Each structure stands twice: as C-alpha cells, then as structure tokens.
Amino acid sequence: MIRPLILFVAALSLLIHGPAQAYGRYAHGAIARIALANAKPATRAAVSAMLARTGLLETPTCPAKTPEDASVWPDCIRAMGDRFNYTGPWHYQNVDICKPFDLTSACANGNCVSAQIDRQVKLIQDRSIPLREKIAATVFLIHFVGDLHMPLxxxxxxxxxxxxxxxxxxxxxxxxxxxxxxWDGAIAERALTTPPSLERRYADAERAAITAGTVADWSREAWTVSRDTAYALAQGGDPCGPKPTGRVTLTNESLAKAVEPQRLQIERASLRLARLLDEAFDPARAFTPKPRD
Structure with a gap:
C-alpha cells in the first residue's frame, strides 16, 4: 500500500503547488486526445485548422496550438484579469445534490457550463461568426465538455x-x-493511469451508447455521480448528512471506489466531445441567421 500512497501524495503536491486548473491538464488533455481520435477525419482536420490559427486569440501567455494546450486554455486565460474574468461562471453549475435536480436556477442568463457548451456549438455552426470567435468557441468547447463531466x-x-x-x-x-x-487532480490522474487505457478508438456501438442524450441529460448524470460517489464517500455514505465541521479523512479504500466512476466520466466526456465536435463542424448543420426585422 506504500506505492499508491506515494503516487497519490505526489499528485496532490503537484495539484497544491501548481497553478489552479479545473480538472487538471492531465485529464483535460486526455479527453481532448480521445475525442479527436474518435471524431470523424473531417472533424479532426477542421479542429487542427482552428488550432493552427489560435494566434488570432492574442493570448501569447496561454497558447492553444495543440489539443493539450487548447484543453486548458480557458483556465489559463482566467489569470489574465479583466479581459476574461467574465468567463469564470462558465466552467461549472452548482446544482444542489440534496434537492431535486434543477438546472434552470443554476444557469441564470446562460452563465453555466451546460449552457455554454450548447452556445459554443452554435457559434461554430453560425456562418456569420468571425473566424476569431469560431476559434475561441472551438477551444472553449473542448474544455467545457471536460468540466461538465467533472462531478464537482x-x-x-x-x-x-x-x-x-x-x-x-x-x-x-x-x-x-x-x-x-x-477530484480535479489526484483521482482523475489515478483513473487515467488505471488499466486498461481509455485512450483508444471505440467501437461504433460503444460510442452510440455513451453519446446518446442531451447536454441536460449529461448534466443530471454528472450531478448524480457528485451525490452518490463524491459526497457519499466523503461523508461516510450519506451525501446529505450533516456537513462536516472539520477535516474529512479520505482513505485509500474510499478513493479506490471513486476510480471507476471517474474513469466512466472521463470516457463519457471524451466520446461526447467527439460527437459535439462532429456536429459543430458538420457542413450540413451550418446556418446563416435570418436578418432581424
């Protein structure tokens, strides 16, 4: 049991002393790679073309030319102050796990991750949107699908x-x-390093089963994992019991129970991102808005 403890402590050390990044570069990068491996060839080409032009975003301290860099660009730019601080609420949606699922109240004015996922897809499909905005939408989409599937x-x-x-x-x-x-760092890294590898080309039937549904459906799914796994393990089995007043001790056994749910969320995020990228860059789905009266 010594080796898992050493690996876990090392991962936590990187998390605590490194820059704050939602869902960590390791998980976001893996999700981007798996998604592109499972997207259509035309989609991969379109995304590559977008990433090649990310210099237009004018964020030299936050590059986005590779899938890995693009996957964490929306976190990186939050450190740039007033220029991007409005994007902070786009990374999450705090839906109370101890009340009936209510996505509407958590997404006022579209300021939540699920609403922003739908928005980025539409921006990419909209023929009237300038290239620079389409590039930003592509990078935001890659990141936000990962964020949505992080239970917390x-x-x-x-x-x-x-x-x-x-x-x-x-x-x-x-x-x-x-x-x-x-959950952002150590458990995600543990999930990704637990065999078998999630980085592969999935069969059509696997992709179809995992990618079914809507962004709202996926939101409820991640919310359920937050309640039934993340909070349940942290609170001795009762996710809605009295809130702890001191530190919660996580054991190796409790963390081991989080690995498979986390692996499934990463798998879901990857294949669903592939589906959304395919839809966003499908020429048949492109549209030109009607002029306003």
Whole structure:
C-alpha cells in the first residue's frame, strides 16, 4: 500500500503547488486526445485548422496550438484579469445534490457550463461568426465538455463544488487540500493511469451508447455521480448528512471506489466531445441567421 500512497501524495503536491486548473491538464488533455481520435477525419482536420490559427486569440501567455494546450486554455486565460474574468461562471453549475435536480436556477442568463457548451456549438455552426470567435468557441468547447463531466463542477452542497470541504489523506493534510481539488487532480490522474487505457478508438456501438442524450441529460448524470460517489464517500455514505465541521479523512479504500466512476466520466466526456465536435463542424448543420426585422 506504500506505492499508491506515494503516487497519490505526489499528485496532490503537484495539484497544491501548481497553478489552479479545473480538472487538471492531465485529464483535460486526455479527453481532448480521445475525442479527436474518435471524431470523424473531417472533424479532426477542421479542429487542427482552428488550432493552427489560435494566434488570432492574442493570448501569447496561454497558447492553444495543440489539443493539450487548447484543453486548458480557458483556465489559463482566467489569470489574465479583466479581459476574461467574465468567463469564470462558465466552467461549472452548482446544482444542489440534496434537492431535486434543477438546472434552470443554476444557469441564470446562460452563465453555466451546460449552457455554454450548447452556445459554443452554435457559434461554430453560425456562418456569420468571425473566424476569431469560431476559434475561441472551438477551444472553449473542448474544455467545457471536460468540466461538465467533472462531478464537482456539476453538483454541490452550497460549498463551492467541494472547495470548502477540507480533506486529509491519512496523515497528509496540507491546509489547501479540499474535496474539489482531490477530484480535479489526484483521482482523475489515478483513473487515467488505471488499466486498461481509455485512450483508444471505440467501437461504433460503444460510442452510440455513451453519446446518446442531451447536454441536460449529461448534466443530471454528472450531478448524480457528485451525490452518490463524491459526497457519499466523503461523508461516510450519506451525501446529505450533516456537513462536516472539520477535516474529512479520505482513505485509500474510499478513493479506490471513486476510480471507476471517474474513469466512466472521463470516457463519457471524451466520446461526447467527439460527437459535439462532429456536429459543430458538420457542413450540413451550418446556418446563416435570418436578418432581424
């Protein structure tokens, strides 16, 4: 049991001392690679063409020419101050896990991740949108589908997606360690390094089963994982029990139970991103808005 502890502590150390990134570069990058491997060849070519022109975004400190860089660009630009601070609410939707699922109240004025996913697809399809905006929409879409499937971006208990829930892993308990951060980084990395590899070309039947439904359906699914796995494991099985007043101790056994749900969420995010990219860049779905009266 020593090796898992060492690996976990190393992952947490990178998470705590590195730049804050929703769902981490490791998970976002993997989702982008799997998605493009499962997208249509024409879609891959279109995305590559968009990424090749990301210099038009004029964010030299936040490059986006590779799928991996593009997958975390929307996090990187949040450090650029007033230019992009309005995008902060686009990365999540805090739907209370202890009340009936209500996406509407969590998405006022389109300021939530599910609404922004639908918006980016439409921006790419809209023939009247300038190239620079289409490039930004492509990069945002790659990132936001990953964010939607991170359970603690989809459901919470009025605790900022678990950011206010302090946790410890055995004796490892730095002040900044919280439930959200563990799911963003360490559990995602553990899920991706657990065999068999998720980075592969999936069969048509597998893709069809996983990609069915709408963004709202996927939101409810991620919200359920937040309730039944993330919060349940952190609260001894009762996700809606009394909120902890001190640190929550996560054991290796409880974290092991999170690996398969996290793997499934990464798999879902990857294949659903492939589907949305295919739809966004499908010439048959492109449209020109009707002139306003």
């Amino acid at each position: 971006h989809a459901g919470d208990r009025s605790d900022r997606g678990g950011n206010d829930v302090r946790v410890a892993y055995g004796l490892y308990a730095p002040e900044r360690l919280n439930l959200h951060g563990v």
